[in-house]
Amino acid sequence: MPLLxxxxxxxxxxxxxxxxxxxxxxxxxxxxxxxxxxxxxxxMVLDITGLEEEGLLTLADHAVFDVPFWNELxxxxxxxxxxxxxxxxEFLRAxxxxxxxAEDYLVAxxxxxxxxxxxxxxxxxxxxxxxxxxxxxxMFRGAENALPPNWLHLPIxxxxxxxxxxxxxxxxxxxxxxLKPPGADVPYFGPSKRFDLELEMGAVxxxxxxxxxxxxxxxEMIFGYVLLNDWSARDIQAWEYQPLGPFQAKATATTIxxxxxxxxxxxxxxxxxxxxxxxxxxYLREPGPLSxxxxxxxxxxxxxxxxxxxxxxxxxxxxxxxxxxxCHHTTSGCPMNVGDLLGSGTxxxxxxxxxxxxxxxxxxxxxxxxxxxxxxRSFLEDGDTLTLRGHAQGDGYRIGFGACTGRVMPALELPDxxx
Amino acid sequence: MPLLxxxxxxxxxxxxxxxxxxxxxxxxxxxxxxxxxxxxxxxMVLDITGLEEEGLLTLADHAVFDVPFWNELxxxxxxxxxxxxxxxxEFLRAxxxxxxxAEDYLVAxxxxxxxxxxxxxxxxxxxxxxxxxxxxxxMFRGAENALPPNWLHLPIxxxxxxxxxxxxxxxxxxxxxxLKPPGADVPYFGPSKRFDLELEMGAVxxxxxxxxxxxxxxxEMIFGYVLLNDWSARDIQAWEYQPLGPFQAKATATTIxxxxxxxxxxxxxxxxxxxxxxxxxxYLREPGPLSxxxxxxxxxxxxxxxxxxxxxxxxxxxxxxxxxxxCHHTTSGCPMNVGDLLGSGTxxxxxxxxxxxxxxxxxxxxxxxxxxxxxxRSFLEDGDTLTLRGHAQGDGYRIGFGACTGRVMPALELPDxxx
Numbered sequence: 001m002p003l004l005x006x007x008x009x010x011x012x013x014x015x016x017x018x019x020x021x022x023x024x025x026x027x028x029x030x031x032x033x034x035x036x037x038x039x040x041x042x043x044m045v046l047d048i049t050g051l052e053e054e055g056l057l058t059l060a061d062h063a064v065f066d067v068p069f070w071n072e073l074x075x076x077x078x079x080x081x082x083x084x085x086x087x088x089x090e091f092l093r094a095x096x097x098x099x100x101x102a103e104d105y106l107v108a109x110x111x112x113x114x115x116x117x118x119x120x121x122x123x124x125x126x127x128x129x130x131x132x133x134x135x136x137x138x139m140f141r142g143a144e145n146a147l148p149p150n151w152l153h154l155p156i157x158x159x160x161x162x163x164x165x166x167x168x169x170x171x172x173x174x175x176x177x178x179l180k181p182p183g184a185d186v187p188y189f190g191p192s193k194r195f196d197l198e199l200e201m202g203a204v205x206x207x208x209x210x211x212x213x214x215x216x217x218x219x220e221m222i223f224g225y226v227l228l229n230d231w232s233a234r235d236i237q238a239w240e241y242q243p244l245g246p247f248q249a250k251a252t253a254t255t256i257x258x259x260x261x262x263x264x265x266x267x268x269x270x271x272x273x274x275x276x277x278x279x280x281x282x283y284l285r286e287p288g289p290l291s292x293x294x295x296x297x298x299x300x301x302x303x304x305x306x307x308x309x310x311x312x313x314x315x316x317x318x319x320x321x322x323x324x325x326x327c328h329h330t331t332s333g334c335p336m337n338v339g340d341l342l343g344s345g346t347x348x349x350x351x352x353x354x355x356x357x358x359x360x361x362x363x364x365x366x367x368x369x370x371x372x373x374x375x376x377r378s379f380l381e382d383g384d385t386l387t388l389r390g391h392a393q394g395d396g397y398r399i400g401f402g403a404c405t406g407r408v409m410p411a412l413e414l415p416d417x418x419x
Numbered sequence: 420m421p422l423l424x425x426x427x428x429x430x431x432x433x434x435x436x437x438x439x440x441x442x443x444x445x446x447x448x449x450x451x452x453x454x455x456x457x458x459x460x461x462x463m464v465l466d467i468t469g470l471e472e473e474g475l476l477t478l479a480d481h482a483v484f485d486v487p488f489w490n491e492l493x494x495x496x497x498x499x500x501x502x503x504x505x506x507x508x509e510f511l512r513a514x515x516x517x518x519x520x521a522e523d524y525l526v527a528x529x530x531x532x533x534x535x536x537x538x539x540x541x542x543x544x545x546x547x548x549x550x551x552x553x554x555x556x557x558m559f560r561g562a563e564n565a566l567p568p569n570w571l572h573l574p575i576x577x578x579x580x581x582x583x584x585x586x587x588x589x590x591x592x593x594x595x596x597x598l599k600p601p602g603a604d605v606p607y608f609g610p611s612k613r614f615d616l617e618l619e620m621g622a623v624x625x626x627x628x629x630x631x632x633x634x635x636x637x638x639e640m641i642f643g644y645v646l647l648n649d650w651s652a653r654d655i656q657a658w659e660y661q662p663l664g665p666f667q668a669k670a671t672a673t674t675i676x677x678x679x680x681x682x683x684x685x686x687x688x689x690x691x692x693x694x695x696x697x698x699x700x701x702y703l704r705e706p707g708p709l710s711x712x713x714x715x716x717x718x719x720x721x722x723x724x725x726x727x728x729x730x731x732x733x734x735x736x737x738x739x740x741x742x743x744x745x746c747h748h749t750t751s752g753c754p755m756n757v758g759d760l761l762g763s764g765t766x767x768x769x770x771x772x773x774x775x776x777x778x779x780x781x782x783x784x785x786x787x788x789x790x791x792x793x794x795x796r797s798f799l800e801d802g803d804t805l806t807l808r809g810h811a812q813g814d815g816y817r818i819g820f821g822a823c824t825g826r827v828m829p830a831l832e833l834p835d836x837x838x
Contacts, residue, residue: 122541122581127663137662148661153606154597158663159578162541163754175751176631178573178700187572189700189750212595214836236751242567243556244546244577245664251753281597281608283837331608332594332655333831334670335582412752417633418702 001268003397005094008106010042017259017391017400018042020092023085024259024401025070025224028112035068035115038107040259040402041092045112047105048088056101057087070118070260074206074223074338081206081223085264114258114402116167117226118204121339123160123254124329125200125230127151128320130274131348135360152278155320155328157342160230161251165341168227168258168404174382174411175252176418177236189418191411192233194365194379197386198346199298199356201315202228203322204260205340212330216287219323221336225266225292227257227388227404228343234359234379254343257388257404265399269293269392271316273324284328290321296347296390298356300371303383308371310361313347313354315390382410420687422816424513427525429461436678436810436819437461439511442504443678443820444489444643447531454487454534457526459678459821460511464531466524467507475520476506489537489679493625493642493757500625500642504683533677533821535586536645537623540758542579542673543748544619544649546570547739549693550767554779571697574739574747576761579649580670584760587646587677587823593801593830594671595837596655608837610830611652613784613798616805617765618717618775620734621647622741623679624759631749635706638742640755644685644711646676646807646823647762653778653798673762676807676823684818688712688811690735692743703747709740715766715809717775719790722802727790729780732766732773734809801829 004020005012011019018024018040028045029035036049049065051057057065059080064072073084091102127133130147133156137146150156166172174195180187206223213221230250237249272289294315301307320328325342346356355361358379362368365378380386385407391400423439424431430438437443437459447464448454455468468484470476476484478499483491492503510521546552549566556565569575585591593614599606625642632640649669656668691708713734720726739747744761765775774780777798781787784797799805804826810819 150597150599150606150658150661154659156659156663157666159580159666161578161753163756164752173752177750178569180569186697187569187700189702211831212834212837214834233751239569240573240575241662241664242569243660243664244575245660245662247576247578248747248751248753251748251751253752278605281606281837283608328667329670331596332652332667332670333583333592333672334580334667337582412630415631415633418631418700 002395006041006092007094007096007099008042008044008092010044014396016042017398017402019397020089021394021397022261022265022399023088024261026117026259027068027115029115030107030112037065037068037070039088040109043109044106045109046088046092046102047107050105059084068115071339077207078220081262081264085262114167114169116165117258117260119339120162120165120341121337123162123165123341124157125160125250125343126155126157126320126325126345128155128318128325128345129347129356130319131317131350132346132356132360135348135355139364153281155325157325157329158245160254160343164251165254165256168255168402170253170255170406171409172231172253172255172406173409175233175236176411177233177248178239179235180239187239190414192235194234195408196232196234196358196379197298198230198232199296199311199313199388200228200230200346201294201344202226202256203326203342205326205336205342206338208338209330209336211333213327215284215323215327218326219290221326222263222322224260224262226260227390227401229255229386229388229404229406230343231255253406255404255406257401259402261399261401266292266392268394273321274319284324286321286324290323291316291318292392294390294392296388299387300377301385302371302373302375302381305373307387310369311353311355313349313356315347317347317349318344380408382408384408421814425460425511426513426515426518427461427463427511429463433815435461436817436821438816439508440813440816441680441684441818442507443680445536445678446487446534448534449526449531456484456487456489458507459528462528463525464528465507465511465521466526469524478503487534490758496626497639500681500683504681533586533588535584536677536679538758539581539584539760540756542581542584542760543576544579544669544762545574545576545739545744545764547574547737547744547764548766548775549738550736550769551765551775551779554767554774558783572700574744576744576748577664579673579762583670584673584675587674587821589674589825590828591650591672591674591825592828594652594655595830596652596667597658598654599658606658611654613653614827615651615653615777615798616717617649617651618715618730618732618807619647619649619765620713620763621645621675622745622761624745624755624761625757627757628749628755630752632746634703634742634746637745638709640745641682641741643679643681645679646809646820648674648805648807648823648825649762650674672825674823674825676820678821680818680820685711685811687813692740693738703743705740705743709742710735710737711811713809713811715807718806719796720804721790721792721794721800724792726806729788730772730774732768732775734766736766736768737763799827801827803827
């Protein structure tokens with residue numbers, strides 16, 4: 001599909017994340033006013049709640065956007081999602097007779113505060129990046145045992161903590177936790193010294209299920225995608241994770257981009273997952289290309305210093321698509337709900353500069369990376385700002401997610417009862 | 420505290436779970452009517468929603484019980500919880516001038532359907548039973564490595580799936596999943612053959628937190644307790660759980676008792692956790708006895724056959740209290756919310772007949788147990804009904820939870836796309 005022209009000029013450039021082809025879903029507020037649903041278009045936001053209030057946009061026989069989250073639209077199902085895109089496109093397309101009407105509902109992105117775009121029901125994090133699994137496995141278990149025996153047969157996942165999901169721009173405090181340095185006899189309690197990022201994509205489940213669903217049906221349940229940074233305390237994790245998996249190491253924060261890019265906006269960028277190294281069981285086989293070609297990068301800016309891009313990779317690296325992950329998630333009869341968030345797992349490419357975590361980039365801290373400012377990094381320092389960016393590249397335009405940022409704040413002082 | 424006498428005669432017996440001292444919180448419906456909040460008293464239910472509707476019970480300047488769950492009362496905080504108990508006690512105590520009023524709001528438990536008593540925000544499952552951890556560790560890793568090195572230092576936990584929590588009486592379908600029998604080269608997809616129960620207690624978090632809380636404060640955040648059966652597919656778990664922990668093995672269902680016993684009703688039954696085998700870090704130390712003396716048992720009834728009690732144990736076995744678990748849960752900055760559910764971990768005692776799972780009772784299937792009907796069991800069979808019961812024993816009365824039951828249904832037929 002070519003670029004769809006809008007009368008919003010800033011939406012017609014090759015570098016905006018938000019052309020008319022995109023229409024990503026966010027929640028915004030201005031000053032002290034209540035938060036509202038909006039769509040990004042160029043450098044503006046279209047006030048969807050306002051349009052609905054005035055009767056200019058109608059999706060159902062009840063209000064859908066009178067709440068500051070997109071779950072209500074998701075509840076209506078795929079036909080309504082398509083109807084919504086058609087109605088909004090009609091407002092914003094070049095030559096639209098509705099331009100004058102819509103102009104009253106446009107506000108500059110520079111003037112708004114963005115909020116979490118949906119209510120996160122539950123959060124699951126997968127481990128579907130093969131390079132990441134091999135890298136981490138090699139560091140922890142040696143090259144011979146790098147990939148767990150189940151890895152090529154199923155998308156390994158674990159349940160994360162939905163309450164920890166925050167929107168881009170939220171400061172993230174370095175966590176406290178139990179730490180047991182190599183060689184120590186007993187653990188101590190203090191701030192994590194190996195606080196890290198994980199570059200991921202998140203799939204937003206838009207339809208509920210109660211029984212097992214096929215990969216094809218799972219794909220249709222996905223409303224859209226976000227960028228996702230799964231902050232991880234490697235030292236807390238190393239001590240706590242056996243035998244039941246990561247817990248407090250992953251519970252401090254998970255930052256997502258402020259905009260949900262609807263799956264409909266990404267259809268031109270479908271691509272196949274990598275070739276299977278062993279055959280998958282029938283239930284996990286894909287009926288067609290279900291992954292996406294989405295370029296990703298991570299920037300790290302020390303406090304008061306310019307940013308260095310520390311990683312460039314692509315979502316198409318993932319061995320399992322979100323549809324495969326969601327299908328596997330339902331095999332046990334596990335009910336899925338609107339607003340469930342599925343993290344892809346860390347997205348690392350085959351080269352050193354495409355690794356999606358500092359754990360991998362610095363090889364467990366043994367090979368610190370050097371930033372453009374000359375500083376070295378093994379793990380995150382207080383004051384560091386992380387920024388994830390991503391886009392699918394069209395012909396003369398791109399479909400982007402907006403920046404997914406977070407700054408590391410110093411750990412809390414230990415309270416007296418913890419000393 | 421002695422038995423508090425009620426004018427509801429069935430509440431004054433030594434064997435009812437629900438004397439006036441208890442007042443547990445449930446949600447009930449009659450026929451097709453909407454579900455309402457109620458309190459169990461003897462063999463009756465007091466219609467709390469009805470009392471509030473008529474202005475006979477007032478907790479706040481807004482309706483608290485106009486929704487079929489108890490989260491709204493929890494939101495009001497501990498002073499309101501105490502006020503609630505005082506007001507309800509005044510309705511139900513022997514000699515109450517309000518007896519005639521309250522009689523209109525009593526219905527027989529035999530006539531009601533019970534529902535999930537609260538909205539489960541997120542569900543965390545711990546692993547705080549030392550005998551259970553040693554038993555499972557011995558089977559999986561040998562006696563020398565039975566207890567993971569972190570076990571005596573922190574309450575190991577993992578995030579479970581809130582959407583899978585169901586109320587007592589809900590049928591539970593045997594899950595499908597990836598299974599890899601010992602010696603097989605590759606996994607296959609089919610019904611679990613090692614489907615199991617886990618006897619646990621659940622703590623219901625009644626107050627939210629955003630920063631780390633002390634053990635003492637965590638204890639005051641707990642609204643009440645339920646019985647909890649964490650259904651587990653051992654064969655799915657064995658194949659999937661490395662390196663990120665249990666996932667689909669624990670996502671089929673988690674059954675809780677229909678009644679939340681408020682922490683206030685259990686204060687007379689406080690007891691200390693077992694002696695520490697190594698000193699705990701200061702943040703996890705308890706300011707006093709924070710566990711509870713609650714007798715527990717599990718009954719197993721094959722279809723059409725009488726029940727055999729297969730395990731008798733006590734909550735006081737748990738090495739970590741719910742308050743310690745909740746404190747540890749907050750160390751990373753993980754936000755906790757009203758309605759969070761914390762499973763204790765499987766409660767096994769030191770003797771064979773006090774083990775809280777079939778995995779332990781049959782020692783991994785090697786020593787099947789024999790039921791009173793003469794049948795043997797290593798794991799659950801289709802049609803088996805599991806019933807958890809529990810109570811704290813007072814002087815001539817007890818504080819009970821009602822039965823926590825579930826029947827195992829046959830697995831779904833494999834859909835064509837999964838064959």
